[in-house]
Amino acid sequence: MSIDWQNLLRGGMHGVAVEGKDDQVALEAFLSAGERDGHWQNWRARLAIQRADGTSMVLKEVQRTDYIIWGILDRDWRTQEELADLQQKHPRLLFLPRIMIENFILAPDDLMARLPPAQRTRLEGSNFKTSVEAERTVWIQHGALSGVLYERGAHQFCRGEEGFPRRLLAKPVSSKDKIKRQLEVWQAQLAPESWLPIYEERLVALQSQTATDQYSHCIDGKDFFNEVVVRQLNRFLGQFGRDKWWEILFQHTAESPPCPPDLVPLLKRLLAD
Numbered sequence: 001m002s003i004d005w006q007n008l009l010r011g012g013m014h015g016v017a018v019e020g021k022d023d024q025v026a027l028e029a030f031l032s033a034g035e036r037d038g039h040w041q042n043w044r045a046r047l048a049i050q051r052a053d054g055t056s057m058v059l060k061e062v063q064r065t066d067y068i069i070w071g072i073l074d075r076d077w078r079t080q081e082e083l084a085d086l087q088q089k090h091p092r093l094l095f096l097p098r099i100m101i102e103n104f105i106l107a108p109d110d111l112m113a114r115l116p117p118a119q120r121t122r123l124e125g126s127n128f129k130t131s132v133e134a135e136r137t138v139w140i141q142h143g144a145l146s147g148v149l150y151e152r153g154a155h156q157f158c159r160g161e162e163g164f165p166r167r168l169l170a171k172p173v174s175s176k177d178k179i180k181r182q183l184e185v186w187q188a189q190l191a192p193e194s195w196l197p198i199y200e201e202r203l204v205a206l207q208s209q210t211a212t213d214q215y216s217h218c219i220d221g222k223d224f225f226n227e228v229v230v231r232q233l234n235r236f237l238g239q240f241g242r243d244k245w246w247e248i249l250f251q252h253t254a255e256s257p258p259c260p261p262d263l264v265p266l267l268k269r270l271l272a273d
Contacts, residue, residue, distance in 0.1 A: 017061035034259035102221030
């Protein structure tokens with residue numbers, strides 16, 4: 001279902017479609033921090049941010065002609081060619097400068113800075129930061145594998161009429177030779193010798209980056225937040241669900257940290273017209 005922009009946009013306002021509630025909450029907090037710090041003014045009178053519930057719906061919204069609608073997507077593991085192609089097709093489509101929205105708060109210092117003062121004080125002198133940091137290495141390996149699997153089409157392997165096993169089941173196949181050839185194609189796609197050298201090369205490249213860049217560009221932010229950050233927050237501060245922690249971390253106050261510098265140009269672009 002399309003977003004009802006008519007009831008959201010007043011004179012001169014633009015819409016911003018995002019993938020989900022987490023994106024909306026975080027971007028609104030970052031915009032408020034940027035306004036407080038003088039990067040822009042009165043953003044709420046100029047933009048309405050709404051979740052479109054998924055990538056395909058964001059792409060649908062940016063194609064509307066009745067309103068000016070921007071779209072913001074996670075970068076995910078898309079290649080530079082894919083990003084450029086999508087932006088050429090959709091001029092008002094923007095991609096986050098980090099892998100996912102969660103990557104803005106994975107680094108222990110960034111995470112600590114977003115906690116309310118009382119909770120931050122409770123963590124001072126604890127090994128909270130080192131507990132999060134201790135898991136970075138294995139998640140770099142996970143990130144290297146995620147990128148390689150994506151680039152080699154692993155997510156399409158079982159999808160659609162051309163994927164496994166529908167390619168052989170969509171219509172009856174009586175030829176054993178045809179069945180064998182198709183199975184050999186799939187086998188070659190999964191052969192370790194064709195994957196592991198690429199994975200190992202990618203892993204070396206990611207391991208050579210700084211910790212800051214690794215948290216930003218080399219780790220699956222959503223999985224790391226859900227599996228590591230939430231667990232460590234609950235371990236040290238008490239039990240909350242994932243969504244409640246997200247709400248706590250993005251409550252904007254006068255003491256909230258500034259808008260991430262690498263996000264400022266993207267948000268300024270939304271407010272430029």
